[in-house]
Structures are given as structure tokens and as C-alpha cells.
Amino acid sequence: METKLMPADTAFMDKLTALCKRRGFIYQSSEIYGGIGGFWDYGPLGVELKRNIKNQWWHDMVTNPPPGPDGHEIEMVGVDCSIIMNPKVWEASGHATGFADPMVSCRTEGCKGLFRADKVFFVRALSAEAMTRLREASRDAENIRPKFALETAIEADSIEEARELAGDAIGAAARKANIEDLKKARVTKLPEGEITKAANEGVTLASLSVESMKSGIAYAVFVLPCLADTHPARPCPRCGSPDSLTEPRQFNLMFESHTGALRDDASKVYLRPETAQGIFVNFKNVLDTTRVKVPFGIAQAGKAFRNEVNPRNYTFRSREFEQMEIEFFCHERDSMQWYEFWRKVRYDWYVNLGLKSEKLKLRDQTDKELAHYSNACADIEYLFPFSDEHQELEGVAHRGNFDLTQHAKFSGKDLTYFDDEAWERDKANFGGDKEKERAAKTAEPYRFLPTVIEPSAGADRATLAFLCEAYTEDQAPDEKGVMQTRVVMKFHPKLAPTKVAVFPLVNKEGMPDIAAALYKDLKKYMTAFFDTKGAIGRRYRRQDEVGTPFCVTVDGDTLKDGTVTIRDRDTLQQIRVKKEGVLEWVRGRLGR
């Protein structure tokens, strides 16, 4: 029986990484110099696998995309943009600022927690006496942490959420300790301008105009963002140690370089952290130089670079990686339909190429996860063996017109789309009134900024997922009939690095010549492999280990009737076909 190893299994990853090294799929970058963190190389078989994945994506999404929701053909074109772009691109996209996450860490031994500073909030009360009572009450209350740290810091996605969590925690503490006036504590919204004032010790009720304090509330509690320009005691949200957080430190995740010989600020450039911006920046070029009409998509596959704080998990979080991205431009009114379309198309793509197990998951992002400009986003996730949680392979995002708006603003160029078809259809309705026509042509529904659906996939993550999914150990008999463990990479034939291997059964009686001639014929059309050495069983097993789906063997019967055997990797079954028919037979199985 076939057995699949279970997730969260480091033994599985050890076996897979050993196989990838041994058989030339993946090597550590710069290995003879001790390696370099977060960078990986693909070997002879790895490059075939990854290229097959990229080519299949390009084929299935760009040159032969599926029909759209209405059953009509969809328009897709490609670009291949430079990795280094005008630095203003990254100002417009938000990466120059947004991509640099300020971090704080805890100085306390045994904790040393690391947090994103924009997700840490300090909970404070308006007087030292109130603060002390709150602390004591929350100390007595069990099960409050980690939602509400013992002292006065809290982790949350937003100040609103922090306020909610703090309120819940104080309420629970008050009930538990049965402190009447504490039950009346309110977590208040602090007016923007008063945050700084409030941060200072000794602030009085009278100096604040907090609305909820007007009637009968014993304590007012408020929440300060860690990033605000304040210097309160900085307790750790995890261990609760007072004043133990560092000042926020910037982690810039973009790689920098310089153009030209002078290394000054004016010459500073960035290696792109995503390929998407090259597409947006070329939106107008593509419109002006091809005959595409909205809705249509532009695709790009290429390298991207992120200076990850902590690269981990084999090739999953590399600092240099490859993306396969589509920006699909449509009218806002149709956008959810297109979003649903791409969400399904992209999920099905992985399934159809072999990620069939329950490990593949399509997950809709929650409202909290969504970027502020995004209406919807779905992650296609895979349960990798190194994790007990699903990890993102691809995100399908409804980005609104955020990106085009930003680039229009920062470049000063008009990036709107004019719908010629709709105009030709409707213009008679304006009765030849030039003024009305002129006005109509500058606005909806004839001129608009397209909405974007972005299916953004990681080529290296997909490659790793296909490797993990393919790795299988099963039992097959050896020549004595004893069952032996067999390692098989069950790649979909379309993705397999080698499509077919050709062997003479034995290395004599003219079999090698016939096999060699067949091999030479096949390799004109597909990756093929030829081997005359050693026992046939060993040659089969070697091909199993690199996932070759078909092995063709020239044997004694070939000499008599011109047929050869084709052996199937997964079933071990053999069939006989005329040697002239092998090419057609295999191509039929490759689906092209």
C-alpha cells in the first residue's frame, strides 16, 4: 500500500531535501563558500521542473487562457520588465515606506519577544492610583493573558481592536475581583491631539475632553499606539515586564543598489520586491501599442527580492524568488465576477497539475486581513510538511483601482481607459450636442480607471509544493519478490523534469542501437534520457526517484516484431507498442 507521510513532519523534509540535493533538484547557493542565508540554486533537474511550472502557467494563463465567465475568450498578454525601476515607482506603490516595518523587541531574558511596533499598544489609566488598581485586578484575574498582558501592553491589529481587547480584559478582571467602580471603567477613544499629552505622567482628568468621562465613570482607560510620539513606560505585551521594550527599529525589506558610479542618495535604486509594479507602470504602453480592450490581463513572471528578516523553511521564504503575476483590468461593476473567476481558475490550476490532496486549501481572507484598498482576497494555501498550518502559495486579490490611482498621481500621467465600443454604441444618444459629448467622454461609463484583480503566485513556492506532493514511498517487489520501499516522485507528466527514459533491456544483441535511435528521435520533442548500464530494475528505480513518468525498454521481442515496452511509473504496468508509435503515445499522455 502506498503511504503518504504526514504533515508537520521534519523527517519528511529531511528526506525530501536530501533527495533534492542527491538528485540535483535544489542546492544551497554558494555552498562551497559556506552558503548564504535565504538563497537557493536549482540543479539540472530542478531547473526543468521549475521551468515546466512556469511554462505551464504561461501557457494556461497567457497563450491559452480558459474562457471567461460568459464563455467568451479572454485577452491576455505578457510583459517582461526590468528588475530595477525608477525609485518613484516604489514611492507610488507604498513599498518605500510601507515595506519597512518598524519592530520592537523585549529586553527581558527568557522572553525576547519580537513584535511589529504598529501592532503593539499600551494600555494606560488616567491616574497612578487607577493604574495600580487595574493592575492588581488584572493580576488576580486568570485567563486574561495573552489577550490583556498582566501589566499594560497589548497586541492588536488596530487601535480599535486594542480598545476592544482591553475593555474585555478589564471587564473580566472587574467581575472576577468584584470591584464595583472598576466595572464602570471605560476604554475611551482619545482625540488625536491628546495622545501625546496623555502619555505624560500626571495628566489630569480636567485637562482632557474625553466624552465618556462626563457621567459617573470611575476610571477612564485609553490605548496608546507604540508608534505614537510618546515615551511612556514600555511594558512587554507577552511577558509583562515593565519598560522592557526597545525603541522601534526600522527593518527595510527592499534590497538597495546604486546606478552609475556615484554611490549617493540620488543614485539609490531598489531591486523590485514584486513584479506587479512593472505591469502597472506599463499599463498605458500596453493599451497604446496593442489592441487589447478592457477586460484584459497582463502577465509577468520574473525574479523579485525581499530582504526577509528571517528566511526559513527551505526555499519557501527565500530572499530572491520568482513570481508569476497577473494583473487583470476590468470595469468596477464586473470586478467581483472576475474576482470569482480568477479565484477558481487559479485554484483549479494547482489541482489539475497534481496538488490533489486535502493539503491544498482555498481560503478567503477575513476583513481584518485585507489591505485598506482591497475589497476581497483569497489565498491559495498548501499544508507543507514543515508546518502545521497552511502556507500561502498564491493570493488572488481584488485591488480596486488603488495601483493605477497611485501611479497616475505620482507620475502625473492619465491612466484612464476610454471604452470606444460603448461610446460608438451610445454617442447617437447625445443628438450631436458637442458640449454634452465632450463632457460624457471624460467620465463614466465611457472613461474610467480600471479595477484590478491580481492573481499573484510564487513560482518557487509552487515548485516546493509540487515536490512535497510528489514525494511518495510505496512498496514494490524486488527480483526475489521481496517487498522493498520505493521512492517515487509522482509529478504530473506535464511537470516531470524528464518525460521519458529509453533503455535496452541488455547491453548487447543490437538492443542499444535500437534504443539509442529511439532516444534520439524522442529528444527532439521532449526531455528524454538514455541509459544502457546495469540491471533494468535499478534503471527503473532511478527514474522513479526523479519522477520520470514513462520508461521505454527495447527487448528481445523488439528484434522480432519492432515493439517496445512502455512502463508506467505509478502503476508499474507495462504495455507493448510499435517503436514508431512511442512518440505519439507519450505526447498523448503529456496533453500537448
Add this chain to the structure above:
RNA sequence: GCGGGUGUAGCUCAGUGGUAGAGCGUCACGUUGCCAACGUGAAUGUCGUGGGUUCAAGUCCCAUCACCCGCUCCA
């Protein structure tokens, strides 16, 4: 970035301060008759890297790098 662990042949790993090892794999020759055959032979190591202690270091100490696990992060 913090803590713990690991690092010896292509892979998996032994190796008590005193000659660098095994299994598998690879290669050559012979053999070969459909699922990890057999025989004979061979190649492959700056023991992650750099310092230090010692008559002597794979082994002890320090530093550093990489990987793994946990924390954390992933616009």
C-alpha cells in the same frame, strides 16, 4: 533579532586528544533477459570557516557562517 541543536565522502551517519571510517550512491571492467542483481577494481574529505590551547585537535576553548527546531515576522 533571541534561545536551543546540528555541521565528518554525493546522501545517511559512526568516530574515547594519538594513522580519516561504514553503509548506500557514483565510476570502470566482466556479467546481464523486466522492477534497488553479482564479482573485481577505483575515485571522492582543506572533518563548515578562522583563530586558540596542546608534543599532538574531527575531538577541548573562542569567534564566525550555514542549516534545523522554538519564539517572532511575512507590506
